Amino acid sequence: MSDAIPIGVLSQKTGVKVPTIRYYEGVGLMPEPSRTEANRRLYGAEAVDRLRFIRHARELGFEVDAIRQLLDLSDEPEKSCKAVDAIARHHLSEIRSRIARLRALEREVQRMLAECACGRISECRVIDVLSHKHYIHHDK
Amino acid sequence: MSDAIPIGVLSQKTGVKVPTIRYYEGVGLMPEPSRTEANRRLYGAEAVDRLRFIRHARELGFEVDAIRQLLDLSDEPEKSCKAVDAIARHHLSEIRSRIARLRALEREVQRMLAECACGRISECRVIDVLSHKHYIHHDK
DNA sequence: CGTACATCCTCTAGCGGCTAGAGGAGCAAG
DNA sequence: CTTGCTCCTCTAGCCGCTAGAGGATGTACG
Numbered sequence: 001m002s003d004a005i006p007i008g009v010l011s012q013k014t015g016v017k018v019p020t021i022r023y024y025e026g027v028g029l030m031p032e033p034s035r036t037e038a039n040r041r042l043y044g045a046e047a048v049d050r051l052r053f054i055r056h057a058r059e060l061g062f063e064v065d066a067i068r069q070l071l072d073l074s075d076e077p078e079k080s081c082k083a084v085d086a087i088a089r090h091h092l093s094e095i096r097s098r099i100a101r102l103r104a105l106e107r108e109v110q111r112m113l114a115e116c117a118c119g120r121i122s123e124c125r126v127i128d129v130l131s132h133k134h135y136i137h138h139d140k
Numbered sequence: 141m142s143d144a145i146p147i148g149v150l151s152q153k154t155g156v157k158v159p160t161i162r163y164y165e166g167v168g169l170m171p172e173p174s175r176t177e178a179n180r181r182l183y184g185a186e187a188v189d190r191l192r193f194i195r196h197a198r199e200l201g202f203e204v205d206a207i208r209q210l211l212d213l214s215d216e217p218e219k220s221c222k223a224v225d226a227i228a229r230h231h232l233s234e235i236r237s238r239i240a241r242l243r244a245l246e247r248e249v250q251r252m253l254a255e256c257a258c259g260r261i262s263e264c265r266v267i268d269v270l271s272h273k274h275y276i277h278h279d280k
Numbered sequence: 281c282g283t284a285c286a287t288c289c290t291c292t293a294g295c296g297g298c299t300a301g302a303g304g305a306g307c308a309a310g
Numbered sequence: 311c312t313t314g315c316t317c318c319t320c321t322a323g324c325c326g327c328t329a330g331a332g333g334a335t336g337t338a339c340g
Contacts (some may be wrong), residue, residue: 006288007288018287019328019329020327022289022290023326038336039288039335040289041289052273053270056269056273060270070266073261074271077260078260078261078262079260079261081260081264081266084256084264084266084267085264085266091249092246095246102201102235102238102239102242105201105235106235109201109228109231109235113232116221116224116228118221118222118225119220120218120220121214121224122218126224126228130193131214146317148317157298158317159298160298160299162319163297178307178317179318204296204297284340286336288333288335289334290334291330292329293329293330293331294328294329294330295328297324299324300323301320301321301323302319302321303318303320304318304319305318305319306315306317306318307316307317
């Protein structure tokens with residue numbers, strides 16, 4: 001097994017920056033790798049897979065804590081994947097509520113802008129709305 | 141002018157928590173107020189207006205830096221409100237790109253979930269996608 | 281063999297926008 | 311006078327990194 005690679009190569013193979021890899025190690029997403037005599041990290045092929053998994057999950061917006069759980073679950077292939085499903089479903093509903101919130105903001109900012117005739121600041125609807133905010137929508 | 145109020149009352153009137161008011165002072169959104177002999181902050185009516193303005197803008201998702209600019213602009217009522225408009229428009233496009241990004245995530249997570257037959261983890265599509273991620277959409 | 285430059289190491293601090301808590305002073309009511 | 315509230319300042323923590331200091335090691339070339 002001469003597949004031992006240093007952190008820089010792992011970084012290139014996975015698209016995860018070197019300090020980020022070390023950060024993941026610090027927060028327990030990546031296990032502590034073996035070291036050379038000169039104290040440099042040496043990774044094997046499993047590290048590449050694991051780190052790619054982490055990157056994909058991060059790209060999909062999963063939090064570090066959720067990823068930890070997903071990684072733990074993926075180490076038990078015989079178990080039911082209900083727990084995995086639950087994590088993903090929870091994440092999906094988080095995404096949806098963030099979208100809903102942003103859409104409410106979008107509507108309000110858009111309305112504010114639409115009403116502004118763009119004359120002087122003293123007549124500006126944007127400033128006016130921010131000053132007085134007659135209508136307030138609170139989602140949830 | 142016996143309208144001088146302490147920070148707790150200002151907090152109640154505006155719905156902004158006391159530490160947050162002090163934070164806003166620290167980052168220059170709120171000016172340093174006068175003090176009592178015992179070194180306690182004393183606010184006037186302008187502070188209430190200004191803090192409400194800040195709260196409304198924060199509720200609409202404006203960043204502290206943008207709010208600083210909006211506040212500066214609102215102090216010059218004779219000027220054109222084009223700059224105000226530009227800030228709001230920029231913010232709107234930020235909101236929209238965040239929505240777009242989240243919707244892309246929503247679609248991917250949703251698809252992942254839809255494909256999972258929810259059997260064993262070894263066959264789980266969620267874990268599989270995260271491990272291999274065949275399809276990658278990068279929106280800008 | 282030296283020397284330049286890349287890569288690695290650890291450690292600390294910063295981003296935004298707060299929030300929480302320590303540890304203390306002051307003030308109003310019973 | 312003591313209880314309990316508000317207020318003060320200061321520091322540290324949240325998330326998920328990112329940047330930089332300051333140093334050791336590795337590699338390539340003359």
